[in-house]
Amino acid sequence: MAKKPLGPVRRTFSPWEEPSNQPFIEFQSVTKTFGDHIAVDNLSLKIYKREFHALLGGSGCGKTTMMRMLAGFEQPTSGCILLEGEDITRVPPHKRPVNMMFQSYALFPHMSVWDNIAFGLKQEAFSKREISARVAEMLRLVKLEPFARRKPHQLSGGQRQRVALARSLAKRPKVLLLDEPLAALDKKLREETQIELMNLQEELRMTFLIVTHDQEEAMNLADRISVMDAGHILQVATPGEIYEQPSSRYVADFIGDINFFECTVKGMNASVATLDSAELGTTLQVEVGEKPQLGSSVTLAVRPEKLRISFEKPEGENQNILQGEVWDIAYMGDVSIYHIKVSQDHTIRTIVTNTTRLVERPITWEDKVWLAFDYDAGVLLTA
Amino acid sequence: MTQRSSWFNITSLGLGFAFLYLPILILVIYSFNASKLVTVWGGFSTKWYAELWQNQQLLDAAWVTFRIALVSASLAAVLGTVAALVLARFGRFTGRTLFSGMIYAPLVMPEVILGLSLLLLFVAVGQERGFWTIAIAHTSFSMCYVAVVVQARLAGSDRSLEEAAQDLGCPPFKTFFVITLPQILPGILAGWMLAFTLSLDDLVIASFTTGPGATTLPMKIYSQVRLGVTPQINAISTILIGLVTLGVIIASLLAKRQRLAQTKRG
Amino acid sequence: MQALPENEPASPQLEAEQHVATTSHSRWRWLVIAVPFLWLLVFFLAPFLMVFKISLSGQVLAIPPYAPQWDWATGLQGLQAFWQELSLDNYIWLSEDELYWKAYLSSIRIAGMATLLCLLIGFPMAYAMARAPKRMQPLLVMLVILPFWTSFLIRVYAWIGILKTEGLLNQFLLGLGVINEPLVILNTNIAVYIGIVYSYLPFMVLPLYATLEKLDTSLLEAAQDLGCPPLKTFWTITLPLAKPGILAGCFLVLIPAVGEFVIPDILGGSETLMIGKTLWVEFFSNRDWPLASAVAIVLLAILIMPIMLFQRQQQKSAEVGL
Numbered sequence: 001m002a003k004k005p006l007g008p009v010r011r012t013f014s015p016w017e018e019p020s021n022q023p024f025i026e027f028q029s030v031t032k033t034f035g036d037h038i039a040v041d042n043l044s045l046k047i048y049k050r051e052f053h054a055l056l057g058g059s060g061c062g063k064t065t066m067m068r069m070l071a072g073f074e075q076p077t078s079g080c081i082l083l084e085g086e087d088i089t090r091v092p093p094h095k096r097p098v099n100m101m102f103q104s105y106a107l108f109p110h111m112s113v114w115d116n117i118a119f120g121l122k123q124e125a126f127s128k129r130e131i132s133a134r135v136a137e138m139l140r141l142v143k144l145e146p147f148a149r150r151k152p153h154q155l156s157g158g159q160r161q162r163v164a165l166a167r168s169l170a171k172r173p174k175v176l177l178l179d180e181p182l183a184a185l186d187k188k189l190r191e192e193t194q195i196e197l198m199n200l201q202e203e204l205r206m207t208f209l210i211v212t213h214d215q216e217e218a219m220n221l222a223d224r225i226s227v228m229d230a231g232h233i234l235q236v237a238t239p240g241e242i243y244e245q246p247s248s249r250y251v252a253d254f255i256g257d258i259n260f261f262e263c264t265v266k267g268m269n270a271s272v273a274t275l276d277s278a279e280l281g282t283t284l285q286v287e288v289g290e291k292p293q294l295g296s297s298v299t300l301a302v303r304p305e306k307l308r309i310s311f312e313k314p315e316g317e318n319q320n321i322l323q324g325e326v327w328d329i330a331y332m333g334d335v336s337i338y339h340i341k342v343s344q345d346h347t348i349r350t351i352v353t354n355t356t357r358l359v360e361r362p363i364t365w366e367d368k369v370w371l372a373f374d375y376d377a378g379v380l381l382t383a
Numbered sequence: 384m385t386q387r388s389s390w391f392n393i394t395s396l397g398l399g400f401a402f403l404y405l406p407i408l409i410l411v412i413y414s415f416n417a418s419k420l421v422t423v424w425g426g427f428s429t430k431w432y433a434e435l436w437q438n439q440q441l442l443d444a445a446w447v448t449f450r451i452a453l454v455s456a457s458l459a460a461v462l463g464t465v466a467a468l469v470l471a472r473f474g475r476f477t478g479r480t481l482f483s484g485m486i487y488a489p490l491v492m493p494e495v496i497l498g499l500s501l502l503l504l505f506v507a508v509g510q511e512r513g514f515w516t517i518a519i520a521h522t523s524f525s526m527c528y529v530a531v532v533v534q535a536r537l538a539g540s541d542r543s544l545e546e547a548a549q550d551l552g553c554p555p556f557k558t559f560f561v562i563t564l565p566q567i568l569p570g571i572l573a574g575w576m577l578a579f580t581l582s583l584d585d586l587v588i589a590s591f592t593t594g595p596g597a598t599t600l601p602m603k604i605y606s607q608v609r610l611g612v613t614p615q616i617n618a619i620s621t622i623l624i625g626l627v628t629l630g631v632i633i634a635s636l637l638a639k640r641q642r643l644a645q646t647k648r649g
Numbered sequence: 650m651q652a653l654p655e656n657e658p659a660s661p662q663l664e665a666e667q668h669v670a671t672t673s674h675s676r677w678r679w680l681v682i683a684v685p686f687l688w689l690l691v692f693f694l695a696p697f698l699m700v701f702k703i704s705l706s707g708q709v710l711a712i713p714p715y716a717p718q719w720d721w722a723t724g725l726q727g728l729q730a731f732w733q734e735l736s737l738d739n740y741i742w743l744s745e746d747e748l749y750w751k752a753y754l755s756s757i758r759i760a761g762m763a764t765l766l767c768l769l770i771g772f773p774m775a776y777a778m779a780r781a782p783k784r785m786q787p788l789l790v791m792l793v794i795l796p797f798w799t800s801f802l803i804r805v806y807a808w809i810g811i812l813k814t815e816g817l818l819n820q821f822l823l824g825l826g827v828i829n830e831p832l833v834i835l836n837t838n839i840a841v842y843i844g845i846v847y848s849y850l851p852f853m854v855l856p857l858y859a860t861l862e863k864l865d866t867s868l869l870e871a872a873q874d875l876g877c878p879p880l881k882t883f884w885t886i887t888l889p890l891a892k893p894g895i896l897a898g899c900f901l902v903l904i905p906a907v908g909e910f911v912i913p914d915i916l917g918g919s920e921t922l923m924i925g926k927t928l929w930v931e932f933f934s935n936r937d938w939p940l941a942s943a944v945a946i947v948l949l950a951i952l953i954m955p956i957m958l959f960q961r962q963q964q965k966s967a968e969v970g971l
Contacts, residue, residue: 073870093873094882106871110889120875171875392777396789399774403796403850406807409817413810466685476682485689487960491901493908493952495925496945499932500696503942507699523692526685556677584800587910591932601802608802608915612809620803627798635791 013223014238015048022085024049024207025070025175030079032065039065041231042079052201052208054222056215058254061228063211067177070209071100083174094123099173103180105164107152113139113163114148120171138166141200158189165197169204178210182217194220215255219243227251243303249381252301257337259307259348261300265292272375275300279346284320287376299381306377307350309338309363314372322371324348326363338363340371407624414617431618441603441619448583448600451514455521456579462522463529463578464571468559470530471537489527497524498591505592512594520592521582528581529574536570537563569638576634580627697949704942705735715938739943748927749944753951755922759838759913760906763845767853767902768895770846775857775894776887779864790858797851805844805915812840812916836918844912845902852901860894861887893962900959904952924948 015021023046032040040062047053055063068074070081072093080089088096099120107116117138121131139145142162152160161181168176181197182190198221201208212218218225219239226236227250235247246252249260261284263275268291275284275298284300292298308314314321324342336354339347348371352363363369414432418425435441466486489497501520505512544566548558586601593602600619607616706715743749778789796804811817812835819831834840864887872882910925917923924944932941 071870071874073873092879093870094876094878096874098874100871100874102867102871104865104867106865106867108868108872108886119872119877123876123878123881167871167875389780391773392780395773396777396781399770399777399850399854400792402770402847403793406811406847407796407799407804409811410803410807462685462688465681466689469682469685473678473682478686482682482686482689483964484957484960485693487963488956489693491904491952491956491959493905493910493925493948495908495910495928496700496949499928499941499945500700501692503699503703503938504692504696519692523688526688530685580798580800584802586802601800604802604806605911608806608809612806612813616806620800620806623803624799627800628795631791631795631798 013050015051016046016224021048023047023082024051024084025209026082027066027069028080028082030066030069030076030081032062032069032074033077038231040069040076043231043233045226045233045236047207047209049207050201050205052198052210052221052223054218054225055209055211055228056213056218056225056254057228058213060230062231063213063228064179066228067100067179067209067211070175071098071177072096097174098177099168099171099175100177100179101164101168101181103183105152105160105184107160107163107167109152112149112151113144113155116152116163117167117170120167124171134170138170141169142166157184158193161185161193165200169200169206172204173206175207175209178208180212181210183212183214190217197221219255227254229254245379246301246381249299249301252379252381257304257349257351259302259304261302263298263300265294265296265298268292268294273380275380280322280343282322284378285318285375286378286380288380292380292382296382300378301381302373302378304337304349304351306373307348308372309340309350309352310370310372311363311367313370318375319372320375320378322348324369324371326365326367326369329365340369342371410617411621411624414614414621416614416617419614431614432622434615435618435622438615440598441600444598444600444603447514447597451518451521451589451599452579452582454518455525455582456575458518458522459526459529459578460571460575463526463574464533464567466526466530467533467537467567468563471534486527486530489524490531492524494585494587495591498588501588502591512592513597516592516594517589517597517599520588521578521585524588525578525581528577529571532574532577533567533570536567540566569641572634576630583623583627700942700945702735703939704739704946705737706939707734707736707738708937708939714936739940740947742940743943743947748922749924749947752922752924752927753947756907756909756924757951759841759921759923760845760903760909763842763849763906764853764899764903766842766846767849768899771850771853771857771898772891772895775854775861778854778858779861786862790855793851793854793858801848802911804848805912808840808844808847808916809835812843835916836921838917838921840916840918841913841921841923844916845906845909848912849902849906853898856897856901857891857894860891864890893965896962897959900955900962904955904959907952908948 025045025047027043027045029042029044030040031038031042043062043066045066055066057063065074069076072088072091076089080087082088083096083098108119111119114135117135118131121134126134135148136145139148142165144159144162144166147155147159147163152163155163161184165181178197182193185193194217197208210218210221219242222239224236224238225242227234227242229250235242235251237245237247242251242255246255252258252260261275261277262279263277263284265273266276266283267274271287271289272285273288273292275286277284277300286300322340322342324340324347326338327341327347328339330337330339331354334354335351338350338352340350341347350371356362413424415427415429416423416425417428417430466482470483470486498520501516501523502512505516510516540563545558545562548562549555553561584601585599586605589599590602590605593599604616604619607613703715708714774793778786778793781789809816813819814831814833814835816835818834819828822828823831834843868886868890869882872886873879877885908925908928909923910929913921913923913926914929917926928941928944928948931937931944
């Protein structure tokens with residue numbers, strides 16, 4: 001599958017920015033408890049038509065429960081779920097226009113690929129001709145035409161995943177739910193399938209909701225991500241916003257790599273705050289939107305790739321400058337991560353792209369180096 | 384929907400267990416009946432139990448049965464374990480199909496056929512019938528039960544433990560005793576208990592293979608049952624049920640304690 | 650045996666040691682196989698050959714009560730004489746007397762009916778067990794197995810007091826006013842059905858439970874998610890996937906029930922014709938060992954197909970278990 005036509009260019013898509021837009025799926029103050037355990041805690045979420053939305057979080061954060069409530073396998077303890085403005089909270093799963101691709105794929109082992117894909121269609125009043133036509137279309141879509149007569153155990157992992165996808169798409173559901181759909185695939189196959197999924201969503205103009213613990217997958221696929229922890233949604237935003245403007249320390253830490261500096265607010269000057277960092281023994285400047293309270297404890301978060309490393313002391317305005325010593329280098333192939341020791345017990349991570357070959361590495365262990373980052377490169381976190 | 388199906392489940396379990404346990408319960412209750420008429424309640428009494436102790440024939444039969452069960456269960460545990468090992472660990476060998484066939488067939492083979500065929504063998508070789516012929520007969524069919532139970536245990540046990548032992552230089556024979564055996568011991572014990580109760584219970588095979596002087600308890604009970612229901616049989620049945628229940632409870636408690644110890648260690 | 654690296658020439662001594670190890674290893678292997686194998690050959694397979702041989706003999710008033718006997722001392726000549734005296738008379742007798750083939754047919758009918766009843770009662774039980782909370786399941790399994798540990802004979806006997814005319818069931822129903830006259834159940838085929846279902850129910854429930862418990866619930870959810878209503882999901886997904894358990898359970902009940910003796914003897918009546926009882930009577934009352942052997946051989950011939958199917962199925966599931 002080397003030469004494949006590229007899908008259409010993804011245009012900007014942001015219906016959530018227009019307040020008059022009706023949400024397609026809406027969770028209204030949904031709570032779900034299992035005995036004493038609160039899986040989902042008074043949670044509200046709006047998902048828009050044709051959106052590719054990701055629920056992202058560690059295990060036990062409630063993301064799977066959210067999806068199972070939307071599919072109808074769990075009933076909310078309180079609150080309701082709307083689909084196109086209609087309350088579907090009490091609708092049994094087999095009557096919901098929502099289909100799910102299971103993490104285990106849940107392919108029926110006693111049925112062929114063809115019968116698996118046709119299963120959903122056979123539950124409705126489709127004629128035999130319509131069913132065969134639709135199944136053929138689905139087989140073509142996932143490129144499994146030669147395998148129609150095989151049983152699931154005769155397929156590879158990637159093929160099974162595609163059968164599961166075809167089966168859940170066959171009924172053209174209003175929403176496709178994907179429960180960790182790529183978890184069982186190896187890295188390369190996963191990346192290919194991610195692109196296929198995105199193209200598919202663009203082509204079918206459907207609303208997708210994916211549950212995943214893999215932040216890269218969520219960033220790659222989704223229009224918007226809901227970061228969840230302990231039954232709460234911490235932030236709902238586009239991947240860019242989540243990465244660059246995390247709303248809390250948890251989100252910042254969960255997505256990607258980041259350096260934290262514990263500081264107290266010392267002063268404000270126009271839109272730039274001056275922070276005092278005890279652990280670095282220096283002051284730092286950061287551009288802020290909302291003014292923090294003077295004297296309050298805050299965290300300054302800076303992504304490693306926002307830091308510049310050099311032998312010479314950097315020149316220029318509007319940047320924080322730190323001095324340190326190379327303590328460790330982790331070679332990752334495309335990039336290297338440098339751990340710079342800036343104080344007795346504090347290191348800062350920075351990423352350097354390996355533009356030259358390893359043997360010529362200019363900065364190496366125990367070198368004295370300078371670090372710099374712009375005032376607008378850091379994010380001030382109060383939570 | 385979920386509510387309805389769970390009610391259905393609870394009801395079917397309730398009815399099923401009532402069906403399984405009510406007859407036994409009634410039997411036990413009526414063993415304490417003062418009246419000689421088994422179906423009319425005449426007040427509480429333990430006189431039938433006292434009468435049992437006077438019945439020397441019954442006590443003799445019980446002693447014979449117990450000894451046969453002990454011998455045949457122990458033999459069956461050894462043979463069955465070896466057979467399970469062969470089935471689960473020895474891969475392919477000539478005659479494997481026949482071998483596994485001979486393990487599984489006795490599980491479903493009607494007892495009359497097993498009993499008759501063994502008797503004819505003993506007659507043909509001129510073997511005096513009695514205690515030992517019954518014991519051998521019981522060993523032959525209960526070893527198959529042991530083999531099946533132990534094989535399930537072997538299938539569930541981690542084979543890489545044995546491979547690790549051999550990798551560290553432990554010869555196969557020793558590996559069995561220091562690694563495999565401790566792992567499957569609960570299965571062997573369960574198999575032994577199964578074989579013991581199977582032997583204790585058996586009427587048909589014992590009737591065929593017995594000889595003069597070896598009357599087992601089931602044979603004794605059977606000859607009395609044919610004459611009708613008597614409170615004395617209820618009493619001896621209650622004792623047997625009590626013993627078996629006690630044994631099963633002790634065994635499961637031991638198994639539970641072992642499991643707990645294992646999870647604590649793990 | 651660790652394989653030596655190929656490019657490294659093994660010393661002759663090492664090779665010799667390895668050879669010794671291999672042969673002694675395989676000698677052990679055969680010894681381990683031989684012990685249970687020989688036991689089963691002598692005490693399971695050989696007896697069947699004896700039954701077959703004696704089914705071709707005639708009844709005599711002697712000990713043992715059949716002829717011809719093969720005297721080892723007479724050698725080859727004796728064998729020849731012995732061979733000529735064997736006959737198919739017993740089988741001809743079996744096919745001519747309608748009592749026997751009626752007994753076979755009725756055994757199969759009664760056992761089949763009882764198996765079906767077992768399945769109908771056992772399936773909902775097994776299903777409910779598999780759907781019960783995980784921590785309760787071991788207890789439920791134990792409750793199913795427990796009656797099996799108590800004496801078969803006693804459990805059958807327990808039903809006499811319940812089923813007889815002045816028994817507890819009739820007392821109960823008369824007391825409720827459901828019936829006006831006591832039902833006659835004991836010594837009828839109905840009592841035999843009850844006895845077989847009662848005694849063999851655990852054999853049906855356990856294999857069913859084993860397959861249903863392994864059934865991945867996400868398959869049922871997937872079916873419902875695709876629009877399949879719960880009852881239809883049961884028919885299209887649960888039942889087909891439970892097939893191995895259903896088959897195993899039915900074999901475990903059907904095959905021994907066909908040859909059952911104790912239940913028809915204790916609970917059945919004069920109308921109850923079952924081949925196990927016929928064999929018993931031929932053997933113990935009529936002392937016609939050859940005819941009893943012929944009855945056993947024909948019974949075995951009837952059961953051999955289901956037994957082989959059962960074995961194949963057990964082996965298959967044992968291999969999957971590995």
